[in-house]
Amino acid sequence: MKQHIRYFALAALMVVCQILLSEYVNIWAVLYIAIFPQFIILLPPSMNRPLHLIVAFLLGLCIDLLADGVLGLNAAALVAMAYARPFILKLTLSKGNMDNAEGQPLTPKTVETPKLIMLNTLMLAIFFTAYILLDSAAGFTFWYTLLKIGLCVAVNSIITVICNIVLLDKFLR
Amino acid sequence: MRIPPSLLFGVGRFLLFILLEAISVYMVCNNGIVQRYRLIGKLREVQGFFWERYAAIDEYSSLRRANGRLADDNTLLMQQLYRHKENESAPQDTVKYPFSFISAKVIRNTVNTTHNYLLINKGSKDGVEVDMGVITPAGAVGIVSAVSSRYAYVISFLNTSQQVSAKIGKSNTFGPMCWDPHREGVAILSDIPQHVEVNRLDTVYTSGYSSFYPPDIPIGVVEDSRIVNGVHLSVDVRLLQEFRNLNYVMVVKDNNKEEIEKLIKGAQ
Numbered sequence: 378m379k380q381h382i383r384y385f386a387l388a389a390l391m392v393v394c395q396i397l398l399s400e401y402v403n404i405w406a407v408l409y410i411a412i413f414p415q416f417i418i419l420l421p422p423s424m425n426r427p428l429h430l431i432v433a434f435l436l437g438l439c440i441d442l443l444a445d446g447v448l449g450l451n452a453a454a455l456v457a458m459a460y461a462r463p464f465i466l467k468l469t470l471s472k473g474n475m476d477n478a479e480g481q482p483l484t485p486k487t488v489e490t491p492k493l494i495m496l497n498t499l500m501l502a503i504f505f506t507a508y509i510l511l512d513s514a515a516g517f518t519f520w521y522t523l524l525k526i527g528l529c530v531a532v533n534s535i536i537t538v539i540c541n542i543v544l545l546d547k548f549l550r
Numbered sequence: 551m552r553i554p555p556s557l558l559f560g561v562g563r564f565l566l567f568i569l570l571e572a573i574s575v576y577m578v579c580n581n582g583i584v585q586r587y588r589l590i591g592k593l594r595e596v597q598g599f600f601w602e603r604y605a606a607i608d609e610y611s612s613l614r615r616a617n618g619r620l621a622d623d624n625t626l627l628m629q630q631l632y633r634h635k636e637n638e639s640a641p642q643d644t645v646k647y648p649f650s651f652i653s654a655k656v657i658r659n660t661v662n663t664t665h666n667y668l669l670i671n672k673g674s675k676d677g678v679e680v681d682m683g684v685i686t687p688a689g690a691v692g693i694v695s696a697v698s699s700r701y702a703y704v705i706s707f708l709n710t711s712q713q714v715s716a717k718i719g720k721s722n723t724f725g726p727m728c729w730d731p732h733r734e735g736v737a738i739l740s741d742i743p744q745h746v747e748v749n750r751l752d753t754v755y756t757s758g759y760s761s762f763y764p765p766d767i768p769i770g771v772v773e774d775s776r777i778v779n780g781v782h783l784s785v786d787v788r789l790l791q792e793f794r795n796l797n798y799v800m801v802v803k804d805n806n807k808e809e810i811e812k813l814i815k816g817a818q
Contacts, residue, residue: 427563427566431566434570434574437574438574447577447578448577449575449577452570453574453575456567456571457571460563460567512664518732521732
C-alpha cells in the first residue's frame with residue numbers, strides 16, 4: 378500500500394514537473410523534453426500488463442490536458458511505449474535482472490546502470506518516434522524528423538539517467 | 551481445439567493496445583485542441599485567471615520593450631492611415647468598411663510547438679465569436695477556435711494546420727500562405743504563377759479573400775522564391791510579426807459575414 382502511494386505521488390510529481398517544464402523551459406522547437414515516460418519505464422516488470430497500458434494512457438492524457446499539447450498525442454506515444462516495454466525488457470535485461478527486480482521499480486538499485494541506460498534509450502526511442510511521427514503529420518522532411526527524434530532521444534536519455542541516479546532511486550527506496 | 555490461455559491474454563493485450571491507440575489518434579485527428587477546450591472549459595477559466603496575473607507581472611517588467619513596440623505599431627498605423635487618406639480621393643462607393651475590431655490582451659502564447667495557440671482576455675461577453683480572425687498591425691495572428699465568457703482560445707498562425715490567403719504587394723497575385731515550422735519567423739506563400747515577378751523585400755499583404763482577415767494588412771516581406779514542380783513559385787516570407795513578443799491583438803469582426811454565408815448557401 379505504502380509503495381502504491383509512493384508511485385501515485387511520483388506520478389503526480391512528474392506531471393507537475395512536466396507542466397513547469399513546458400511552461401518555462403522552451404529551449405528549442407526541435408527539442409521536446411519529456412520526463413514523464415520515465416514513470417512508465419520504471420514500474421515493476423511484473424506489473425499487470427493491461428493495467429500498465431491503462432496507466433500509460435491516463436498519464437499521457439493527463440499531460441496532454443494540463444501541459445501545452447494536442448489532446449491524445451502524449452497518450453498515443455506513451456501507450457506505444459508501454460506496449461513495447463515487455464519486448465524491450467527481454468532484449469535488455471537478463472533473467473537474473475528480471476528476478477532481482479521482481480515487484481521492484483527499475484532503478485539503479487535493482488538493475489545495473491549500463492543496462493538501465495540501454496533500456497531507457499530504447500524506450501524513449503519508441504516514445505519519441507511515435508510522438509514525432511504523429512505530431513509531424515503535416516509533412517516534415519525525413520531528415521528533419523530523424524534529427525528531431527535523435528536529438529530528443531539523446532537529450533532525454535541523459536536527463537532520465539540523471540533523474541534515476543539522483544532522485545528516483547532515493548524516492549522509491 | 552483448446553486455445554492456450556497465454557495466447558488469449560496476448561490477443562486481449564493487443565486489442566486493448568489497439569483500442570487505446572485508436573482513441574488517442576482519434577483525439578489527435580479531431581483537432582484535439584478544440585476538443586480539449588470544450589472538455590476542460592472550467593479549468594481554462596481557472597488557468598486564465600492565473601495566467602492573467604502572471605502576464606500582468608511580465609508586462610510590468612517589460613515596459614521598455616513594450617513602449618518600443620507600441621511606437622513601431624504607431625508607425626505602421628500611421629502608414630496605413632496615410633494610405634487610407636490617399637484612397638479617399640478615389641471615387642467612393644456606398645459600401646461601408648465591413649470590419650470592426652475588438653482589442654484584446656494576450657495572456658497566454660505558445661511558440662515552440664507545431665500546434666501553437668494563444669489565450670486572449672476577451673470572450674463572448676465582449677462580442678468575440680468562434681471563427682473570427684485575430685490580427686496586429688504587423689500581420690495575421692490566428693483564428694478564434696473557442697470562447698468562454700471572458701476568454702478566447704486562438705489557434706495561432708504558428709500552427710501547421712493554419713493558412714492565410716495572402717497576396718504579393720506589387721502584382722496583387724494571391725495564394726495560400728502557411729507557417730514553415732522548420733524556420734522561426736518564416737512562412738511559405740505557395741501557388742504563385744511562375745510568370746509573376748517576385749523580388750526580394752516585396753511586401754506581402756492579406757488578400758481579404760476570406761472573412762477572417764481584412765485586406766491589405768502587411769504580413770511580411772519576400773525573402774526568397776523558387777519554382778516548385780516546374781509550375782508554381784513557392785515564396786519564403788519573413789513575417790513582420792514577432793510572435794514571441796505578442797502583447798496586444800485585435801479580434802476582427804466581419805459585419806457582412808452572415809450575409810455572405812447566407813448568399814453562398816443560397817447559391818449552392
